[in-house]
Amino acid sequence: MSTETRRRGAVDRLRASPFLSKLLSNRLALVGLTIILGMLAIALYARITLDPQALASSRLGTAVPDRAPPGWTGTGPADQYLFGTDSAARDIYERCLYGAWLALQFGTITVGTSTVVGVGLGIVAAYYGDVTDNVVMRTMDVLLAFPPLLLALALVAIFPRELGLWRAVAALTLVYTPRFARVIRGAALTVLEDEYVDATVALGATDPRVLVRHVLPNTLAPITVQSTLNFGLAIIDLAALSFLGFGAQAGTPSWGLMLSRGVDNGLLTGRWWLSFFPGLFLAVTVLGFNLLGDGMRDALDPRMREAID
């Protein structure tokens, strides 16, 4: 088979896929996709045009970036500053835009790493069974026995403060990996029952070949759904760790840290714009991933499909 025909075959399969056509006919999922693409555009725009150094440092000449000199309160939204300014006279609008870059970048790294590690562990556990399965899955069970944010908080304590957001990424990767391992192990076990796997083994295929060429492609759908649904959670958790003071370092324009400053400096004085705008960006982004993830899950669930046909 030439690569050309193989490629055409793939495109036809994609077009005929009930999963994609169902997903594309789901209006809410499309809204979610639009939100995500919009945020991605904002993130790239911010990455190219804005200087993170300038966004981080105080415009009032104070040494500590987030500390305001006495008497300074920041200003509410006005013509020049659409979203107002914070206690270091920085433009909240620009900081919110750059926050999109940080959220998507670190969210992708967190979800990406835990997907890869979780998928690897899940497939290996399912394929080798026995002791391997037990060791891997019991370890995952232990990690799943912690409330997620609490495990992340305990793990964050291991890593040095200077790592900033990377510290949160490392902790959350360990928190998220077991979720992927568990789902993928289940999906892989179903695939392994199919006869073609036995046939492949009988034909002399090596373990890695069976896993990568046959098991992995057939578990891609649940992997994708799980990643999308966890993307929203990862972005919230990254922001939560920054909010609690264990993520982004002082001055960084991350939404979580901005919200934390909003609580410190804005709640009692009624400066709502400190909290409102970064939180809005955060919530809309997460909503986007949840809408898309929900649509994907509905499109995938065969029982739902039967019920609708």
Place this chain on the structure above:
Amino acid sequence: MASIRFVLKRIALLVPVLFGVATVVFAILHLAPGDPARVIAGQRASAEQLEQVRRELGLHRPLWIQYLSFLGDAAQFDFGQSYSISRGAPVRSVLLDRLPVTLELAILGQLAGIFLGLPLGILSAIRQDSLTDHVTRIGALTGISVPIFWSGPLLILAFATYLDWFPTSGRIDSTLFLPDSWHLLGRELPLTGLVTVDSLLLGNWTAFTSAVHHLFLPALVIGIYSTALISRMMRSSMLEVVRQDYMRTARAKGQGARITVLKHGFRNALIPVVTIIGIQFGTLLGGAVLTETVFGINGMGLTIVTAIGALDYPVVQGTVLTFALLFTLVNLVVDITYGYLDPRIQQ
């Protein structure tokens, strides 16, 4: 009896998990940078002073002995003394002091979620694709997308700062003090530590209204999230159940729609929802941590956040283990309930 054996089996399965949990917590805090002896003795302590503190803490012993003694102590819920945040106080008493605070928030939020979420989910399912359904679904999806550390500040700004209907922080008026015990029929009994319950037990109406007044917004923040979650699960579970044959049979026998939905549909649809409520209890505890930070309520959440910042490792260990234990126990109860709702599980 089969069900007692089922319960015992579930409990036996917990032992290795809790053992693993304790091991992870021990490992995490031994990997952590920062010298506990220095936290206690201070930055200017001499080498001899540091060595002495290390000796007192037992840190000079081989790692495996430290590990075994940690496991032994943890099994008795003994985590030593706080290094810094409540210096010298036993961690156990710090935890017992703050646990009810967090539990009260989580329970109030969870109750709001159950009482609002279940009916909303059922309504949404039996009127599938109606306006009610669409509003509930989109509302629920928005509810789980809005982080607690955004909805909390916004509610405070609107209802406490601007409208002044509620206080901005705390869980009871700072001038009110509740005693440690109460009397029933001449006997002295300990209090629960939950301010809403204690004030009622004591018959202190002023304290009760103050507690409700203070806890309304924090519980609402958690309640919104939990309502959204439960209504989503209830809807999809109910949708699956209403398509089952026994539902049609019940209707064909001439049973009214309302009775069919409540008697046959609700109980069966509840099974997966109960599991979800259990699994999500972990997220809810995380939510309580964030809520305590936003509302300045001194529970386990605020404690762990302060303790990590202050390198107070015994407190961190104790808090994380207590949270994990709580989460595991809730899931045990959920499993048992599950077995009761669906006896096939017990096999």
